Structure formats: C-alpha cells, structure tokens
Amino acid sequence: MSSRHSNRSGIVLRRHVTTGGDVILTLLTPHGKLKAIARGGARGVLQSRLNLFQHIALQTYATPRSDLPTVQQVTLEGALPRLADPARYGYAHLMAELADALYQEGEHTEMAFDLFSGALRGISHHADPEWVALVMGFKLLILAGFVPRAVTCARCGKPDPAHPDVLTGHLVCASCAELPALAPDVVAFLRDVPRETVRTLMERPLRGERRQSLWRALERFVGLHVGEVRSWRGLPHEAMQAV
Amino acid sequence: MKYPPSLVALIRELSRLPGIGPKSAQRLAFHLFEQPREDIERLAGALLDAKRELQMCKRCFNITDRELCDVCTDPGRDRAQICVVEEPGDVIAIERSGEYRGLYHVLHGAISPMNGVSPEKLYIKPLLGRLRGDDNDVVRRPEDFEVILATSTTVEGEATSLYLQRLLEPLGTTVSRIAYGLPVGGALEYADEVTLGRALAGRQRVTK
Numbered sequence: 249m250s251s252r253h254s255n256r257s258g259i260v261l262r263r264h265v266t267t268g269g270d271v272i273l274t275l276l277t278p279h280g281k282l283k284a285i286a287r288g289g290a291r292g293v294l295q296s297r298l299n300l301f302q303h304i305a306l307q308t309y310a311t312p313r314s315d316l317p318t319v320q321q322v323t324l325e326g327a328l329p330r331l332a333d334p335a336r337y338g339y340a341h342l343m344a345e346l347a348d349a350l351y352q353e354g355e356h357t358e359m360a361f362d363l364f365s366g367a368l369r370g371i372s373h374h375a376d377p378e379w380v381a382l383v384m385g386f387k388l389l390i391l392a393g394f395v396p397r398a399v400t401c402a403r404c405g406k407p408d409p410a411h412p413d414v415l416t417g418h419l420v421c422a423s424c425a426e427l428p429a430l431a432p433d434v435v436a437f438l439r440d441v442p443r444e445t446v447r448t449l450m451e452r453p454l455r456g457e458r459r460q461s462l463w464r465a466l467e468r469f470v471g472l473h474v475g476e477v478r479s480w481r482g483l484p485h486e487a488m489q490a491v
Numbered sequence: 492m493k494y495p496p497s498l499v500a501l502i503r504e505l506s507r508l509p510g511i512g513p514k515s516a517q518r519l520a521f522h523l524f525e526q527p528r529e530d531i532e533r534l535a536g537a538l539l540d541a542k543r544e545l546q547m548c549k550r551c552f553n554i555t556d557r558e559l560c561d562v563c564t565d566p567g568r569d570r571a572q573i574c575v576v577e578e579p580g581d582v583i584a585i586e587r588s589g590e591y592r593g594l595y596h597v598l599h600g601a602i603s604p605m606n607g608v609s610p611e612k613l614y615i616k617p618l619l620g621r622l623r624g625d626d627n628d629v630v631r632r633p634e635d636f637e638v639i640l641a642t643s644t645t646v647e648g649e650a651t652s653l654y655l656q657r658l659l660e661p662l663g664t665t666v667s668r669i670a671y672g673l674p675v676g677g678a679l680e681y682a683d684e685v686t687l688g689r690a691l692a693g694r695q696r697v698t699k
C-alpha cells in the first residue's frame with residue numbers, strides 16, 4: 249500500500265451532499281479531525297455507512313490534484329439509530345457542532361474522541377439525554393482548555409463567587425455582579441465540573457430552574473469561546489422553555 | 492495576464508452555483524465561450540423561462556409551472572393519502588415506481604439543527620393545514636387521512652420522520668413509514684449490514 253493510502257476510524261461529525269452526489273464527511277478520529285470526500289457516495293452502495301453520527305472505518309486515497317482525500321472503502325463500526333429520536337437528536341447535533349469547532353484538524357485528541365463518542369452514546373441510551381448533553385458540553389469545552397472560572401471572581405479575584413457574568417458565563421462576586429446569585433448547587437456544579445469525573449457528575453443531575461441556569465451558563469460560555477452555534481435552536485429544552 | 496471583466500463576472504456567477512468550485516467555473520466559462528451564439532441564447536432563454544414559469548405548487552410544494560401541480564389536479568388520485576418527501580426529485584422517483592396513487596407533500600429538506608434547519612424552516616405547517624381539510628373537497632378531517640412518511644433513511648430523514656410521527660399521531664391521522672428494503676434483484680450476501688439489519692427489523696408476516 250502506498251503512502252497516499254491511509255486507514256482511519258472515526259465518528260461522522262458532519263455530512264454534506266454536493267449536487268453532484270458526492271458526500272463530504274468530517275470525522276472526529278482518535279488522531280484529530282479528518283475531512284474526506286466519497287465520490288458518488290450519495291448514490292452508491294456505501295451510502296448507508298456514510299451517515300451522521302456513525303462510527304466508521306475508512307480507507308482513503310490522497311490524490312495530488314484534490315485537496316480532500318477520497319474515500320475508497322468504508323466499514324461500519326457502530327451506529328446509534330436512537331439519536332434520530334426527537335428527544336435526543338438536537339443534543340447530538342450540539343455535541344457534534346461543539347466538537348467540530350473545538351478540535352481542529354491534525355490535533356492529537358484521543359481524549360476528545362473518547363469524550364465525544366461517550367457523549368453520543370450517553371445521549372443515545374441514557375434516560376436523561378439533556379443532562380448528558382449539559383455535562384458533556386462543559387467537558388468538551390474544558391478539554392479544549394476553556395474552563396469556567398468558578399473558584400475566584402473572574403473580575404476581581406475574590407473567593408467564592410456566585411453570580412453569573414452576563415458576557416462570559418464565568419462566575420463573579422457580589423460586588424462585581426450585575427445579575428442575581430445562582431443557586432448553591434449550580435455554583436457547586438460549575439466549580440466541580442473541571443475536576444469531577446463524568447460518572448460523578450451524571451449521578452447528581454440538577455433539574456428545573458437550576459438546569460436552565462446551567463444551560464444559560466453553557467450558552468454564554470460557548471458564545472465566548474466557540475462563537476455561533478446553530479444547534480441551540482434545535483434543542484428540545486428550548487422548546488419546553490417556550491411553552 | 493488578467494481576464495477581461497465580463498469573463499471574470501461569468502466565472503464568479505458560475506462559481507456561486509452549488510457544487511461548482513472556482514476551477515469548474517473557469518472550465519465551464521471557457522466551454523460556454525466556445526459554443527455557438529444560438530446555443531448560448533437557448534441556454535439563457537431556458538434559464539429565464541424556468542425562473543419565470545416554475546413555482547411551487549400551492550398545495551404540495553412540488554415544482555410546477557401552474558398554481559397547482561399535475562398530481563394535485565389529477566381527479567384519479569386518492570385524496571386521503573399524502574406521501575411526505577424531502578425533495579421534488581423524490582416525487583419523480585416514487586411516480587416512476589408506479590406503485591402510488593395518492594397525493595404528495597414536499598418538505599424541502601430534513602431537520603438538521605447544526606445546519607440551521609429547524610422544523611419551522613420546512614413546509615410542515617401547510618401539511619397540518621391540509622390534514623384539516625384546507626384545499627380538499629373530499630377529505631376534511633385529520634383522522635380520515637393516511638400520511639406516508641417517505642423521508643430519506645439518513646439520520647436527518649429519520650429524525651424528520653419521527654418528529655412528524657409525534658406531531659400527527661395525536662390528531663388521529665394514520666401515519667406509516669415506507670419500509671426499509673433490500674435492493675430487488677440483489678443477493679443478501681452483498682447487502683450492507685445497515686440495510687440488512689433494518690430489513691430484518693421491518694420484516695412482514697407472510698402467513699395468516
């Protein structure tokens with residue numbers, strides 16, 4: 249096999265079908281992000297394997313003339329069909345969009361891959377996919393180096409801040425604050441999320457209004473570090489808020 | 492060497508078409524330049540005519556050159572059946588199968604939050620209107636309709652289908668999903684694992 253061939257395995261973050269029937273895939277692999285094109289993939293025998301959120305193994309071939317490696321063979325390593333469930337679907341999109349924005353091409357991110365695939369599995373199987381998405385959303389950001397400041401005030405450095413900062417999602421102290429204080433367990437979550445394991449965080453779900461304030465914190469934090477995220481509008485919890 | 496402005500403009504316009512990159516746009520521009528004038532005039536005329544005459548059917552959102560499309564105005568069609576598809580091309584594919592005698596509804600896409608496609612961006616509201624009997628002299632109540640969900644079998648198509656299912660079932664409408672099948676005339680051994688799995692899950696009883 250020539251050096252132009254490569255074998256990679258990863259999860260499909262994005263899938264775009266061109267008018268010519270080619271499928272352009274963005275995958276998150278244990279070795280970073282990968283973009284590849286499956287020529288005629290929207291019509292060929294490979295199409296069922298080139299689906300969003302599927303874990304696939306690819307053999308690609310890099311031609312000197314094209315910027316994207318061409319997919320030659322695909323095998324399916326795992327599918328999570330329950331992600332199409334309206335109660336889960338939007339969260340999976342949010343995770344994929346975050347992973348796509350946070351982990352750049354060529355970066356070595358074995359932990360990012362494990363975290364992201366764990367997030368999708370959790371959203372697919374867990375009875376509370378919304379809580380999985382919240383915990384994993386923060387974890388994906390933290391792994392990329394964006395840690396919410398919750399131990400000392402993000403503006404003046406005083407200990408034990410409890411108020412959300414409008415712009416950044418960090419916590420600030422009473423004298424720096426413009427917004428009312430968060431509930432103690434919301435503050436505790438923001439303080440603990442960088443150092444606690446996913447398992448521990450999953451065992452202590454917050455609900456109702458507290459969960460809403462965590463979503464707002466995540467939204468502000470993502471807005472600051474990632475920029476525009478289109479999936480927010482597709483989240484079921486937003487629909488519930490609107491009711 | 493610099494290209495003349497009119498060539499630059501042509502390349503720019505062509506490269507705005509979906510699936511056409513700068514290189515293909517350049518190739519197309521040179522190709523067009525070499526064609527006889529009559530051919531170019533025919534092409535330009537066809538583009539303008541299409542833009543002027545084609546529109547979406549007011550009822551089913553298929554592409555048509557009249558207010559209502561051929562299917563919607565065909566008196567021989569079963570007006571209690573509505574087959575929901577993602578794109579106008581899907582209508583043509585189903586028509587070619589010759590198996591279907593009902594009406595259609597084209598959503599113009601599938602739900603995809605990461606691409607900014609929410610349910611409100613699709614033609615779902617007018618579908619609900621049709622089930623309430625707007626524009627239908629024969630069938631007027633949601634519970635008298637059968638809606639056949641024929642969105643694609645991608646994750647996006649599945650999600651759209653499940654969304655519609657949850658939306659329509661409380662109305663009392665009969666909702667069905669097209670079956671996942673194996674390619675006719677193909678050997679099982681060559682079928683891919685996803686299709687084969689779905690075909691097994693959606694098996695049909697053949698004995699009474």
Ligand SMILES: [Zn+2]
Binds near residue numbers: 403404405424
């Ligand atoms: Zn302060």
Ligand SMILES: [Zn+2]
Binds near residue numbers: 561
């Ligand atoms: Zn019509």
